[in-house]
Amino acid sequence: MPTTDTVRAIEWRVDHLALLDQRLLPDEERWLRLTTVQEVAAAIRDMVVRGAPAIGITAAFGVVLAAHQHYAQTPGRWRDTIQDDLGLLLDARPTAVNLRWSVERMTGLLTDISTDPTQILLAEAQRIHAEDIAANLHMGELGSRLIAPGSGVLTHCNAGSLATGGYGTALGVIRSAWSEQCIDRVYADETRPWLQGSRLTAWELLRDGIPVQLVVEGAASALMAGGHIDWVIVGADRIAANGDIANKVGTCNLAIIARHFGVRTMVVAPLSTIDMACPSGKDIPIEMRAADEVLGFAGRSVAAQGATAWNPVFDITPAALVDVIVTERGVIQDPVKEKLIKLMR
Amino acid sequence: MPTTDTVRAIEWRVDHLALLDQRLLPDEERWLRLTTVQEVAAAIRDMVVRGAPAIGITAAFGVVLAAHQHYAQTPGRWRDTIQDDLGLLLDARPTAVNLRWSVERMTGLLTDISTDPTQILLAEAQRIHAEDIAANLHMGELGSRLIAPGSGVLTHCNAGSLATGGYGTALGVIRSAWSEQCIDRVYADETRPWLQGSRLTAWELLRDGIPVQLVVEGAASALMAGGHIDWVIVGADRIAANGDIANKVGTCNLAIIARHFGVRTMVVAPLSTIDMACPSGKDIPIEMRAADEVLGFAGRSVAAQGATAWNPVFDITPAALVDVIVTERGVIQDPVKEKLIKLMR
Numbered sequence: 149m150p151t152t153d154t155v156r157a158i159e160w161r162v163d164h165l166a167l168l169d170q171r172l173l174p175d176e177e178r179w180l181r182l183t184t185v186q187e188v189a190a191a192i193r194d195m196v197v198r199g200a201p202a203i204g205i206t207a208a209f210g211v212v213l214a215a216h217q218h219y220a221q222t223p224g225r226w227r228d229t230i231q232d233d234l235g236l237l238l239d240a241r242p243t244a245v246n247l248r249w250s251v252e253r254m255t256g257l258l259t260d261i262s263t264d265p266t267q268i269l270l271a272e273a274q275r276i277h278a279e280d281i282a283a284n285l286h287m288g289e290l291g292s293r294l295i296a297p298g299s300g301v302l303t304h305c306n307a308g309s310l311a312t313g314g315y316g317t318a319l320g321v322i323r324s325a326w327s328e329q330c331i332d333r334v335y336a337d338e339t340r341p342w343l344q345g346s347r348l349t350a351w352e353l354l355r356d357g358i359p360v361q362l363v364v365e366g367a368a369s370a371l372m373a374g375g376h377i378d379w380v381i382v383g384a385d386r387i388a389a390n391g392d393i394a395n396k397v398g399t400c401n402l403a404i405i406a407r408h409f410g411v412r413t414m415v416v417a418p419l420s421t422i423d424m425a426c427p428s429g430k431d432i433p434i435e436m437r438a439a440d441e442v443l444g445f446a447g448r449s450v451a452a453q454g455a456t457a458w459n460p461v462f463d464i465t466p467a468a469l470v471d472v473i474v475t476e477r478g479v480i481q482d483p484v485k486e487k488l489i490k491l492m493r
Numbered sequence: 494m495p496t497t498d499t500v501r502a503i504e505w506r507v508d509h510l511a512l513l514d515q516r517l518l519p520d521e522e523r524w525l526r527l528t529t530v531q532e533v534a535a536a537i538r539d540m541v542v543r544g545a546p547a548i549g550i551t552a553a554f555g556v557v558l559a560a561h562q563h564y565a566q567t568p569g570r571w572r573d574t575i576q577d578d579l580g581l582l583l584d585a586r587p588t589a590v591n592l593r594w595s596v597e598r599m600t601g602l603l604t605d606i607s608t609d610p611t612q613i614l615l616a617e618a619q620r621i622h623a624e625d626i627a628a629n630l631h632m633g634e635l636g637s638r639l640i641a642p643g644s645g646v647l648t649h650c651n652a653g654s655l656a657t658g659g660y661g662t663a664l665g666v667i668r669s670a671w672s673e674q675c676i677d678r679v680y681a682d683e684t685r686p687w688l689q690g691s692r693l694t695a696w697e698l699l700r701d702g703i704p705v706q707l708v709v710e711g712a713a714s715a716l717m718a719g720g721h722i723d724w725v726i727v728g729a730d731r732i733a734a735n736g737d738i739a740n741k742v743g744t745c746n747l748a749i750i751a752r753h754f755g756v757r758t759m760v761v762a763p764l765s766t767i768d769m770a771c772p773s774g775k776d777i778p779i780e781m782r783a784a785d786e787v788l789g790f791a792g793r794s795v796a797a798q799g800a801t802a803w804n805p806v807f808d809i810t811p812a813a814l815v816d817v818i819v820t821e822r823g824v825i826q827d828p829v830k831e832k833l834i835k836l837m838r
Binding site: 173174304335337338339340341343346347348350351354359360361362363364365366367368369370371373396397398399400401404405408434439442443445446448450451452453454455456457458459460463464465 | 518519649680682683684685686688691692693695696699704705706707708709710711712713714715716718741742743744745746749750753779784787788789790791793795796797798799800801802803804805808809810
C-alpha cells in the first residue's frame, strides 16, 4: 500500500479553511486562516493555493463559507444573494476546469437544502477532498504499472500533494513507482517563473525521502539525449474532449522533445480535469500573468530596465504528443476523442 | 551601413586589459582592470567575460600579458616559462573552441619573436579583436538577407556585443535585420540559470533601441504555436566538423521545437568557432557547473533544502536540426560535413 501521510496543504478546521501558503515555501510553513469566500477567491487568485485539483477542493470549501455567510445574513434569500460570490470563485483563475467542476457540484445541492446549508455543503466539500486523495492513490497505482524497473523520470511544475488534496497526480505516480522500486532517478524542472519545481516538488519529495535532481527547463534535451529519462510525467489543468492537455507552460516543450528522443509522456489527472464541453485545446482559455514574474527571480528584479515579458501560465500539448492519460477510472493510451467519450460515459 | 557603436565589453587600455564585469549587469557597469594572465584566466573561469568569441579575444590579450610578464622575469627563457600560463588559459573553460583557436594563433608567432614580444603580440590580439567585429558585421548582413520582412525571432542566451568583440553573432543578425526593418518582434529566452537573456541580451538590445520581450524557456512552444516566431537565431560555442552545434543548454530544445512547428533555426558563428578536428557533437566536452546556479540565483538559494541539481552549461544540437549556419565566409544551408570541409578550405 502506498503511503498516504504525505504533506497536505488544505485543511478544514472546525469553522474555517486553513491553507498552507505555497508562496512562502520552502522557506516558511505558514498556514492562513480563511473565514470568508472573498478570502478564498483571493487565495486562489494570488496563488496561496495552486494546482488544478487543489484549486477545485479549495473552491468547494469556499462555497461552504459563502453559504454560511449568506444564510446568516439573509436566511430567506441566501440562494440568490450567494450568486455573486459563486461568480467570484469561478472567475478566480481561468484555466483549471476543476474549479468550475467543483463549484457546480456544490451548487447542484443548493436547491434541495431547506435549512442551514453549512453542514450539508461541508460534508460534500470534504467528500470532494477525500475522493481526490483516493483518486490520486489509485492513479498512482495505475500509472506506476506502466513504468519498467530502472526507469528515470522527469516532471514539470508541481503536480503533487500540494497541487491536490494529497498524494498528488504526477507525483502520486512517482511516489507509487518509487515505492515499487521501478524508478531509479527523479528529475524535476525548476519551472520558471514561479519555481514550483525547486520550491514545491523538491520540498515534498524530499520530505518523503525521494531524492530529486533539479534541472533548468533548458536541460531537457541534454537529459534525454543522455538516456537519463524514460518517462515525462506531468499533471494537467484541463483536458479537452479530444485529449489536448492544458498544463504549466513548458509542458508542450517536454512532450515535443520527448517524442523526438523516443521518451514517453504520461499525463496524470482526475476526471474532474476533463472538460468534455471543450472540443480542443484551442478552446481552453490560457491565463496570462504579470510580466514581473519573468523580469525577476524570487521577488528580486533581475532583467534589464525597460524590458517587457510575455508570460502565459499554461500551454497546450496536442493529444498526439501524449502517450498515456492516467485517470482514476483507467488509463487511455494514445488519447483521441472517442476514447475520452468512452471513458467519461 | 549597420551601426558599430554597440556596447563593448573588452578593451585594451595602454598597459592592461579592461573587462566589463558581466556578472554585475544590468545592475552595475563595473570595469575590471587585469594586469596578469592569472587574472585573465580567472576572469574567464568565473564568467566576468563569457561567450565563445569574447573568451577567445580575452585569451589573446591574456597571452600578451603572459608574454610581457615572462619576458620581464626571464628574458632569455620566456618562451619556456610561459607554457604553464598558456595551459592555464587553455584550461579556463572547456567547451568554447575559440579559446584554443585564439591561444594557438597567438603562440604561433612566438618562435619568430627575438626581442620584447609585447608589442607584436598586442598587435595580433588587437587584430583578432578587430577581425571578430568585422566578421560579426558581415555575418549580420548575410544572416539578415535570409529574414523576410515582418518576421519574429527568438534568441537564447546572449550572443551579442557582450559575447564577442562587438556587435554580436546572433544579435548581430538581429541588429542588422532590425535596421533593415525585416524584424517586427524580438523575443529572448531569459536563459536560466545565469539569466543571460534577461540581464545581458535585453540590456544591450534596449541600449540600441531594439524592443525585446523576455520569455521563460518553457514558453517556446506557446510562442511558436501562436505563430509569433519565424526564426530561432542563436550563436555557438563550438561547431563540430559534421555541423553539430554546442551552445548554451536549451538550444537543442529550441531547435527540436522549431522543427516541430516549421520554424527555422539559424546558427551564427565566426570560423574560429568551427572545430574540424572534432568529428561530431559527441566529441565536444560539455562543461558542468555548480548545482548552486540552479538551486538559486545570484547567491540567493530558493530550492528546497537537500535538493541537488544537474547543471550542464551547454547542449549539442545535431546538424540535422539546424537550417542555416552563418559564418563570415558565407552561409551553409542544411549543414553536413562536406559543406563544412568546402567552407573551411
